[in-house]
Amino acid sequence: MSILGVGLGVAALLVVQTVMNGFGEEHRLRIRESFGDCVVVGRRPVEQPKELLAALRRDPAVLSATPFSEGPALARNGDFSGVAFVRGVDPADAGHPARRYVYAGAFDELDDGRVILGVGLARALRVQVGDKVEVWSPAMAERAEKGKAPLPAEFEVCALVRTGFTEVDDRAAFIPLRRFNQLWSMGDRVHGVTLRLKDPAAAYETAARLNVGRPALQFVPWQEIKKNFLEAIRFEKTMLFFLMFIITLVASFSIGSTLFSAVIRRSREVGVLVALGARRWQLIGLFGLQGLLIGALGTGLGFLLTWLILAFREQILGGINALFGDGNLVANVYQFSKVPLHYDAMDFVVAAGFTLLVTTVAGLVPAMWAAGRKPSEAMRDA
Amino acid sequence: MPEAPIVLAAQGLRKAFASPAGPLVVLRSVDLTVRAGESVSIRGSSGSGKTTLLQLLGGLDVADAGAADFLVPGRGLVPARRNLGKGVGFVFQNYQLMPELTALENVLLAARITGGSADAAEARALLEAVGLGARLGHLPAQLSGGECQRVAIARALINRPSVLLADEPTGNLDEATGAEVMRLLLQVVKERGTALVLVTHSREFAARTDHQWVLSNGALSPA
Numbered sequence: 343m344s345i346l347g348v349g350l351g352v353a354a355l356l357v358v359q360t361v362m363n364g365f366g367e368e369h370r371l372r373i374r375e376s377f378g379d380c381v382v383v384g385r386r387p388v389e390q391p392k393e394l395l396a397a398l399r400r401d402p403a404v405l406s407a408t409p410f411s412e413g414p415a416l417a418r419n420g421d422f423s424g425v426a427f428v429r430g431v432d433p434a435d436a437g438h439p440a441r442r443y444v445y446a447g448a449f450d451e452l453d454d455g456r457v458i459l460g461v462g463l464a465r466a467l468r469v470q471v472g473d474k475v476e477v478w479s480p481a482m483a484e485r486a487e488k489g490k491a492p493l494p495a496e497f498e499v500c501a502l503v504r505t506g507f508t509e510v511d512d513r514a515a516f517i518p519l520r521r522f523n524q525l526w527s528m529g530d531r532v533h534g535v536t537l538r539l540k541d542p543a544a545a546y547e548t549a550a551r552l553n554v555g556r557p558a559l560q561f562v563p564w565q566e567i568k569k570n571f572l573e574a575i576r577f578e579k580t581m582l583f584f585l586m587f588i589i590t591l592v593a594s595f596s597i598g599s600t601l602f603s604a605v606i607r608r609s610r611e612v613g614v615l616v617a618l619g620a621r622r623w624q625l626i627g628l629f630g631l632q633g634l635l636i637g638a639l640g641t642g643l644g645f646l647l648t649w650l651i652l653a654f655r656e657q658i659l660g661g662i663n664a665l666f667g668d669g670n671l672v673a674n675v676y677q678f679s680k681v682p683l684h685y686d687a688m689d690f691v692v693a694a695g696f697t698l699l700v701t702t703v704a705g706l707v708p709a710m711w712a713a714g715r716k717p718s719e720a721m722r723d724a
Numbered sequence: 725m726p727e728a729p730i731v732l733a734a735q736g737l738r739k740a741f742a743s744p745a746g747p748l749v750v751l752r753s754v755d756l757t758v759r760a761g762e763s764v765s766i767r768g769s770s771g772s773g774k775t776t777l778l779q780l781l782g783g784l785d786v787a788d789a790g791a792a793d794f795l796v797p798g799r800g801l802v803p804a805r806r807n808l809g810k811g812v813g814f815v816f817q818n819y820q821l822m823p824e825l826t827a828l829e830n831v832l833l834a835a836r837i838t839g840g841s842a843d844a845a846e847a848r849a850l851l852e853a854v855g856l857g858a859r860l861g862h863l864p865a866q867l868s869g870g871e872c873q874r875v876a877i878a879r880a881l882i883n884r885p886s887v888l889l890a891d892e893p894t895g896n897l898d899e900a901t902g903a904e905v906m907r908l909l910l911q912v913v914k915e916r917g918t919a920l921v922l923v924t925h926s927r928e929f930a931a932r933t934d935h936q937w938v939l940s941n942g943a944l945s946p947a
Contacts, residue, residue: 614820617784619808619838619883717808718776718785721820 352644430522447501613720633705813880
């Protein structure tokens with residue numbers, strides 16, 4: 343039972359850590375894919391994007407530099423409408439992340455008369471690939487104020503994307519950058535440039551270097567784009583580690599009590615061992631080793647349980663959702679289509695190290711008590 | 725002929741236990757000297773403190789006053805309490821064998837705990853000497869009381885102690901088995917030159933030892 347207790351504690355600790363790592367990694371990846379490794383923006387739209395793009399593309403740390411413009415618009419299909427966050431992109435951009443998330447249709451069919459929608463937005467508008475949607479930009483509203491009758495831009499849906507990140511799926515609409523600039527009356531200007539870097543981990547240093555001599559622009563590395571959010575995830579992981587570690591501590595107390603019972607039950611043998619010449623350190627070692635052994639077996643069991651729980655996580659979550667009728671919490675609340683995972687070897691090393699330490703100490707306490715007793719007492723109590 | 729060396733020396737041993745009526749003095753001031761190869765018996769009524777005295781002599785308990793030393797070859801007389809398993813062997817009334825270990829393993833355990841030089845061959849020889857050559861692989865539960873006590877004797881002798889302390893070794897045995905065990909015990913200690921301190925109720929067994937003492941009112945007196 344002690345081994346099972348330790349195993350459950352270790353499994354709880356590692357399952358939480360691994361899932362939290364998964365959430366963190368998934369968020370980091372999606373932030374990078376959605377916004378780039380570094381975003382270049384200014385207080386005003388970039389006036390000469392071609393010069394800036396050429397300069398940035400020459401930098402050895404930059405893989406690609408892509409201009410973008412973005413803004414909210416009203417999307418409509420008959421009686422159904424929704425707010426779309428429209429992003430102007432280069433249809434020829436072979437490395438555009440949206441290509442990886444195409445759910446239906448084809449990214450390459452994007453042209454001035456076509457649009458790519460997030461699946462959530464398409465569902466809200468009741469459209470599929472091949473259907474038409476109307477888009478109303480803020481610039482059209484300006485024209486209406488000036489007394490001109492604005493006509494909506496009509497697009498045919500050429501593809502749907504599903505990133506699993508509902509914030510994107512429920513709002514995203516991609517149109518060619520040239521068409522965006524027409525609808526938003528941007529001329530040749532763009533809202534910013536997305537950079538993909540050779541070493542995304544060095545985004546801070548690269549952004550700072552690229553910013554030198556370009557005071558009108560701001561180079562924002564991906565870590566800063568949703569900094570508070572990423573910090574919250576990291577803090578949440580630390581707190582959960584602390585809370586889950588308490589479970590391991592509780593399990594170790596059960597080891598302590600089990601070993602204490604064993605020591606009392608084997609009081610006679612302890613006395614005899616001392617009478618035969620067993621030294622204090624030998625008795626401490628004997629029972630301490632028992633604690634270590636329970637810890638080692640419990641840790642092994644915990645690793646196995648962790649793997650099993652994580653391998654069947656979707657089924658387990660589905661069962662819980664079915665039982666409590668909560669629907670798909672992961673998609674609805676956490677914006678993922680499935681529970682993300684990221685195994686970190688260091689989590690396993692730390693969990694095993696802590697568990698072995700705690701269980702060994704839990705075994706040492708009764709061992710020290712047993713070793714400190716007079717053998718005459720130990721044999722008399724038996 | 726030169727006198728044999730002292731293997732056990734106790735001086736002024738005093739022991740009292742707490743009781744509701746105040747301290748219960750079991751041993752007032754006990755002196756005892758045992759020389760190499762000697763056998764000594766201590767008799768006394770139940771509760772007279774025989775077992776307590778034996779535990780103090782062997783270092784299993786701590787005296788309130790006085791000291792007990794025994795001979796460790798190469799080191800001379802050393803305090804009993806801090807040298808368990810080295811110069812003294814124990815035989816208990818209820819054998820005190822490890823139930824999970826075979827007869828041979830029980831004997832070897834004593835050697836391994838102290839890091840002694842005795843090996844499996846010597847343990848086997850000792851068990852054969854006490855008539856258990858055919859029962860080496862048996863667990864205590866598979867042995868009779870007399871056989872268990874013979875394993876205990878072999879275990880007590882494996883580290884070649886200077887003195888063997890036996891606490892009513894026949895107390896749990898029937899008359900015939902007890903007599904056989906006692907015969908064997910006296911024989912093996914004599915053969916090996918090991919001193920023996922025997923605590924017993926039996927006048928008959930006590931009479932077979934070189935020196936007989938009676939413990940009464942917390943003091944030893946010659947029988």
